[in-house]
Amino acid sequence: MEYGVKQEQEWLWVGLPEELDHFQAEQIREAVREKMQEAYIKYVVFDFEHTRLMDSSGIGLIAGRYREMAVRGGQVYVSHVSDSMKKVLTLSGLYRIVLPWEETITATESK
């Protein structure tokens, strides 16, 4: 997915940039906030397809969305996570609360 935010009913798709730092995280947070005012969002998918670097600001961005979705009984997913990004996500403990998108759709498809 290209860089940007896309809303489809209760789903929000967030294409993350190549380098997700504090500067980028703030802009994405604003874009997500705007979409959340337009529609009732319950599920957020963060797409790491183009992401090569992430610092702890990205963790804050994702964790913040998790808190918001959890309150609504929703969920946050991460997709196209490269091995190097896995390192940061694991270190931060985010993998304990967000779900890998690829595994989720495989599971539902095999039903």
Add this chain to the structure above:
Amino acid sequence: MGNTNEMLVEFDAIGENEGFARVVVAAFASGLNPTLEELGDVKVAVSEAVTNGIIHGYGGQPGKIRIRAWKEGQTLTVQVEDRGKGIPDIEKAMEPMFTTKPEEERSGMGFSFMEAFTDDLQVESRVGEGTRVTMVKKMGEQNGSDNRTN
């Protein structure tokens, strides 16, 4: 002590320059023939330190961040400094998950990340004067090539 190669750069403490800081240190480090992972680690560590200067040191207000880096053998040292408000309790600040800005969704992991991605981390700070973070990382050992200039 062998030959030391040093650089010094100073820039405005604004979000736009976080990327610039990463690139400048990565370019300087590339002379050590680092692996992609080592380079990525250094960039994240620098990103964390610079972000701390911007958000906490200057609280989003104007200020300057200074980065001094030097190479000795295969060891890179990066010092990120601000002349902002300083840290009253360094030990507390470095506790994982501790943040003074939860309302801004700060994860409180900046120092943890810096520690995880470097070999050594030292933090010096004085309230009202500023903060200096010194990170050390040995690089390029995996490649088996010797890039020392002496």
